[in-house]
Amino acid sequence: MVSTTFEDLNNSKKKLITDALLNEFSHHTLSTAQVSRIVKESGIARGAFYKYFDNLTDAYNYLYHFALQDIHQTITTDYHKKFQPDDYVDQVREFTEKSTNSRYFELVKMHLLFNEAHFSTPVSNHLIIENEFYWATQVLIHDAIKQLMLDPSSKELILQKLANVLHRLAKEDD
Template sequence: MVSTTFDNLNESKKILITDALLNEFSNHNLASAQVSRIVKESGIARGAFYKYFDDLTDAYNYLYHLAMRDIHQKIATDSDDQLRPNDYVEQVRDFIEKSTNSRYFALVKMHLLYNESTFLASFNNQLITENEFHWATQVMIHDAIKQIMVNPESKEIILQKLAKILRVLAKEDD
């Protein structure tokens, strides 16, 4: 967990370190990321890095959660006023749009392609207690986002397929 020492840094130093983290984790997966590149780019001592973060995974978690707060709206669930399949599709479209137009695009893509397996158990554990429709919906949404990030030219066809299968699951007519 990010230390209070990091939280109490002046804003310009936090931005400098966060930018170095963003550069590192946007260009290198978590397994090949290096503290040495981060400290060199941010101009901090290696010891300072470990005063701010437990390790690279901790720094990654900090940055990824920051990115998600910036680009990710609260995703409503089917318990929130009977969300309909097209609402889910619009949320996916919005997430893709915000991700694509954010400074975090390369980070999100790197996460989906290489890093998410490190964090998937947490995602799956949250979903396992949900009803079958919500579980299936979230798994398909997550996969659709990944496919679109990898193949942006296929966005519309993937969203159409997602909408169709969500309607089938929700037992709606086409």
């Protein structure tokens, strides 16, 4: 867990460290990332890194959640709202556009391709207990996001296919 020592740093130092983390995790998988490159780029001591983060996974978690908060600022997810296929498609479009046009694009792409298997999230745990239609919807949305990140040129085709399948699922759920 990110330490309060890190949280209490002045904004310029925190940004310098966050930028170094972003560079490292955007170009290296979690399993090949190195503290030495992060501390060299950020200009902090190795001991300071471990004062701020428990380990590389902790630093990665901090950065990835920080990035998602920035990307998701205006995207809402209400798990108890009645299923609306077009709303989900719009959110996928917005998320992928914001990700693609953000400084976090390579990080998100690296996460989807290589790193997400290392993490169990409350969202995925939440999905297990939901009904089959909601579960299928979320699995499809996640896969569509992954495909959009890998092949942005197919955006409209992927979103149309997602919309078609989500509308069919919604009819089954009625």
